[in-house]
Amino acid sequence: MTVRVRIAPSPTGNLHIGTARTAVFNWLFARHHGGQFILRVEDTDTERSRPEFTDNITAGLEWLGLTWDEGPFFQSQRLDLYRQAIQTLLDHGLAYRAYDTSAELEAMRTAQKAKKQAPRYDNRHRHLTDDQQRAFEAEGRQAVIRFKIADDRTVQWHDLVRGAMTWQGSDLGGDMVIARASSVDSIGQPLYNLAVVVDDQDMDITHVIRGEDHIANTAKQILLYEALGGTVPQFAHTPLILNPSGQKLSKRDGVTSISDFQKMGFTAPALANYMTLLGWSPPDSEELFTLEAAAPQFSFDRVNKAGAKFDWDKLDWLNSQYLHDRPASELVEMLVPYWQAAGYDFDLEVDRDWLTVLAGLLGPSLTRLSDAVEQGRFFFAEVMDYSEAATKQLRQDGVAELLTATLGQLQAGASLESLEAVKALVSDVVKAQGIKKGLMMKSMRAALMGDMQGPDLTESWLILHQRQFDLPRLKKAVELAQS
RNA sequence: GGUGCUGUAGGCAAAUUGGUAAAGCCGUCGAUCUUUCAAGUCGAUGUUUGUGGGUUCAACUCCCAUCAGCACUGCCA
Numbered sequence: 026m027t028v029r030v031r032i033a034p035s036p037t038g039n040l041h042i043g044t045a046r047t048a049v050f051n052w053l054f055a056r057h058h059g060g061q062f063i064l065r066v067e068d069t070d071t072e073r074s075r076p077e078f079t080d081n082i083t084a085g086l087e088w089l090g091l092t093w094d095e096g097p098f099f100q101s102q103r104l105d106l107y108r109q110a111i112q113t114l115l116d117h118g119l120a121y122r123a124y125d126t127s128a129e130l131e132a133m134r135t136a137q138k139a140k141k142q143a144p145r146y147d148n149r150h151r152h153l154t155d156d157q158q159r160a161f162e163a164e165g166r167q168a169v170i171r172f173k174i175a176d177d178r179t180v181q182w183h184d185l186v187r188g189a190m191t192w193q194g195s196d197l198g199g200d201m202v203i204a205r206a207s208s209v210d211s212i213g214q215p216l217y218n219l220a221v222v223v224d225d226q227d228m229d230i231t232h233v234i235r236g237e238d239h240i241a242n243t244a245k246q247i248l249l250y251e252a253l254g255g256t257v258p259q260f261a262h263t264p265l266i267l268n269p270s271g272q273k274l275s276k277r278d279g280v281t282s283i284s285d286f287q288k289m290g291f292t293a294p295a296l297a298n299y300m301t302l303l304g305w306s307p308p309d310s311e312e313l314f315t316l317e318a319a320a321p322q323f324s325f326d327r328v329n330k331a332g333a334k335f336d337w338d339k340l341d342w343l344n345s346q347y348l349h350d351r352p353a354s355e356l357v358e359m360l361v362p363y364w365q366a367a368g369y370d371f372d373l374e375v376d377r378d379w380l381t382v383l384a385g386l387l388g389p390s391l392t393r394l395s396d397a398v399e400q401g402r403f404f405f406a407e408v409m410d411y412s413e414a415a416t417k418q419l420r421q422d423g424v425a426e427l428l429t430a431t432l433g434q435l436q437a438g439a440s441l442e443s444l445e446a447v448k449a450l451v452s453d454v455v456k457a458q459g460i461k462k463g464l465m466m467k468s469m470r471a472a473l474m475g476d477m478q479g480p481d482l483t484e485s486w487l488i489l490h491q492r493q494f495d496l497p498r499l500k501k502a503v504e505l506a507q508s
Numbered sequence: 509g510g511u512g513c514u515g516u517a518g519g520c521a522a523a524u525u526g527g528u529a530a531a532g533c534c535g536u537c538g539a540u541c542u543u544u545c546a547a548g549u550c551g552a553u554g555u556u557u558g559u560g561g562g563u564u565c566a567a568c569u570c571c572c573a574u575c576a577g578c579a580c581u582g583c584c585a
Contacts, residue, residue, distance in 0.1 A: 035585045070584055127583075143510035144581065169583050187513075196511045198581060205583045217585050240512065241580045264514085271577060299520095302533085306521055310532045329521075332578070336519050339534045349547070390546045400546095466543035478545040 028060025029231050032086070032093070033221065035067045036078035039282035040085035042335075043236060043266050043274060046300040049316070050263055050328070051234045052091045053301065056320035063228060064096035069220050071101070085283035089297050090316055098228070100220050107215035110223045110253055111170055111204050119252045122168035122209060123150035123200070124161035146171070146199030162209055170212065171200040172219070172249065180244040185232070185261035185325040192244035201245055222246050226255040237262040237332075238273065261325050264304045265332040274335055290363065290393030295344040303333045313346055345392040353385030360384050360397045367398045369405035379491055386484050403474055404485075407494050408501055415471035416505060423460055424468045425506035430454050431469070432499045441490045447483050472502035 032048040034040065055062040064086070068074035083097060100107075114120035123146075125133075134144040151173065153161075161168070178194035207213030215223075221242075225233060233243075240262050250257045268278045280286065286296055297316050305328050307319065348356070357380050361373060364380075371380065387400050403409045411419070418424065431454050441447050455465050470482050473489055475498075489495045 033585090037585070067585065073584070123583095125583095130583090138509070141509045145510085167583095190512085192512075196581085198511095202583050213583080216583070221585090236579095237513070238579055239585090242585090244512095262513090265579075267578080269519090273579070302520065304520090306532090310522075312520090312533050331514050333521090334519060336534070339520065342534055345547080389548090392546090463543060468543095470543065474544095476544090480545080482543060 026231060028055055028058035029063065029229050030055050030060065030234055031063040031065050031096075031225070031228065031230055032091075033065045033067045033224075033235075034082050035070065035073075036075060036082060037070060037073040038078055038276070039284055040082040041276075042281050042283060042286070042300065044082075045085065045089060045091075045283050046266060046303060047235055047263060048086060048091045049089070049297060049300050050261075050305070050323075053316065053320050053323040054232065054234060054261075054325075055094075056317075057323045060231070061094040062091075063098070063230070064093035065098045065224060065228070066096075066100065067217065067220065068099055068101045069215060069217060071214070074101070081282070081284055085287075088287060089283065089293050091297075095228075098224070100224065103220075103224065104215060106227060107220050107223050108204075108212045111212050111215060111219065114172060114203070114252060115170065117252075120170050120172045120203060121151060121153070121200075122158070123171045123202075124153075124158070124166045124168045125150060126166065143196075144198075146201075148173075148200050151200060158209075167206040167213075168209055169202045169206045170204040172203045172252070173200050174198075174245070174248060178248070180247050182243065182247060182257070182260055185234075185259060186264075186328050187237075187262060187330060190240070190243075190260075192241075194248075197241070197245055197248075203249075218242055218245050219249060222249040222253065222255075225258060226250065226253065230258050232259045232261060234261045234263065236265055238265060261328070264329055266303055267332045267334045269334060271332070271334065273332075290395030291340065291344050292347050292359070292394070295340070295347040298347075299340045299343050302339075303335070304329050313343070341392050348391045348394070349389050351388060353381045353388060356388045357381045357384035359394050360387070360401075363394055363398050364401060364405070367402075369401070371405065379488065382484075382491075383488055386480050386488065390480060400480070403476075403479075404488060404492070404494075407497050409475045409498075411471070411475040411502075411505060412477070414477045415475050418467055418471040418477060419502055419506040421464070421468070423458070423464065425503060427454060427458050427460060427465060427468055428472055428499060428503045428506055430458055432496070432503060435496055435499065441487060441495075444483055444487055447486050447490075451483075473498050 030051040032044070032051050034044050052062050064083070066079055068079070086093070111120065133147060137144045174194050174197050176195035180192040180194065182190050184190045201218065202216060203219040204215050205213035243260055243262070247257055266274045268274050274281055280289065283296070294315055298314060301316065301319055302312060305323065307314065307322055308327065361380065364371070373380070383401060383404055387397050390400065391397055431450070434450055434454065439450055441450065451462070451465055455462050466482055467477070469486065470477060470479070473486055473495060479485065486495060489498070
């Protein structure tokens with residue numbers, strides 16, 4: 026039997042990192058076993074589901090490289106299937122209509138809480154007589170459909186991550202609602218637990234891999250599988266991703282959606298790599314890998330049981346590792362959108378080579394792609410402001426002369442076609458002025474960059490020279506040095 | 509309140525069936541390289557596996573108790 030797994034996001038928000046990590050594990054497991062990875066959009070909640078979220082989710086999965094083999098399927102298009110299943114349960118006496126109003130249910134729960142009892146449906150409508158039913162209908166009440174859960178039933182399964190799991194029927198909250206309220210001659214909107222089981226069965230899902238917040242649902246779903254006469258898949262409940270205080274990472278924790286990470290300048294391979302490391306550890310302890318490389322090694326034996334706190338430092342480090350490895354030609358493609366968004370002045374067509382060199386210069390010092398905005402800022406404008414430290418440097422003894430001499434060479438048409446030429450010019454000035462190279466370099470850094478730190482000076486100078494920004498900057502620096 | 513799950517250094521984690529705990533990574537600190545920053549390289553730092561018992565020659569691994577955290581407890585998914 027081939028492995029078939031699925032990711033079943035609900036389009037009630039953008040692709041969340043928790044969902045994405047679950048998708049990663051599913052994808053890895055499918056790839057490892059040469060199985061299929063299916064995308065199913067769980068949009069049975071028509072109130073909260075939105076098409077733009079579906080778009081965000083599919084785009085995010087694609088961006089991460091989590092390509093699916095089948096789908097996307099939409100639950101909203103499969104309602105007949107669910108209604109048939111519900112009808113079957115009704116016909117077999119495994120489900121029934123309950124006429125409780127929300128006020129009645131609320132009153133029941135508050136009473137239970139007051140008595141320090143666990144809130145649960147007390148199955149009060151499980152054995153309604155025909156007369157009672159007609160009476161409720163006469164009142165104009167609608168009915169939900171509840172699936173019977175026997176209190177004395179014990180549900181057990183072997184979880185691929187957690188091992189033996191046991192759940193008592195009485196702890197499942199009473200007979201569960203599987204269809205929303207509707208008039209008695211119809212079946213209302215099917216609910217999550219029912220739809221999931223029908224779909225997983227219909228799609229021949231062999232392994233259900235999801236977050237551990239679904240453990241209680243699993244017990245309920247197993248009962249539904251049995252009632253519907255299908256084989257029960259295997260389950261793997263993965264640990265949750267936690268915030269710094271140890272709670273399930275949620276929207277309240279700030280950045281949690283994949284598209285946000287993307288905007289912030291994280292690369293897909295680094296993010297995917299990091300998500301894989303959250304809860305799983307590779308057998309060879311090599312922590313830098315692609316999803317493709319991880320797949321052959323992936324198994325639930327090495328998935329941790331405890332939740333994992335999200336760590337920005339490590340994500341940053343992973344991202345920087347990917348960035349430092351990228352060739353300039355590849356890097357420039359990733360950086361250009363950020364420079365464009367920042368409104369920097371360049372023409373992609375004519376400046377491509379120049380931009381590529383710049384990307385190569387900045388690459389090794391980038392942590393996030395967005396860092397290229399700040400780090401690249403002064404390459405895109407003819408002149409810039411001078412920092413305090415730079416100004417101080419420019420006003421040191423001998424600096425005005427040194428800059429004037431350099432300026433003179435440039436104006437005399439000194440050619441700066443290569444790094445060697447720049448270096449030659451530097452040593453010429455150093456020799457002629459009888460100064461230390463350090464003073465020359467620091468002063469030129471101050472003059473050209475307006476700051477005392479930044480990327481390699483020689484390379485930066487060459488890049489600036491290609492845009493003819495070095496001359497005006499030098500002029501301005503001389504003025505500053507003499508003031 | 510109930511049920512379930514989890515508990516190894518600041519974070520992620522490793523440790524085949526009990527057999528020298530903390531490998532590896534991030535972080536932090538330092539050194540080094542360099543015109544600077546970052547990167548890189550090298551080195552240092554963390555201390556007994558939530559706690560208390562028990563079984564055993566031997567326990568992170570097994571048993572009991574206890575504490576804490578988290579998750580779930582919807583006509584959301």
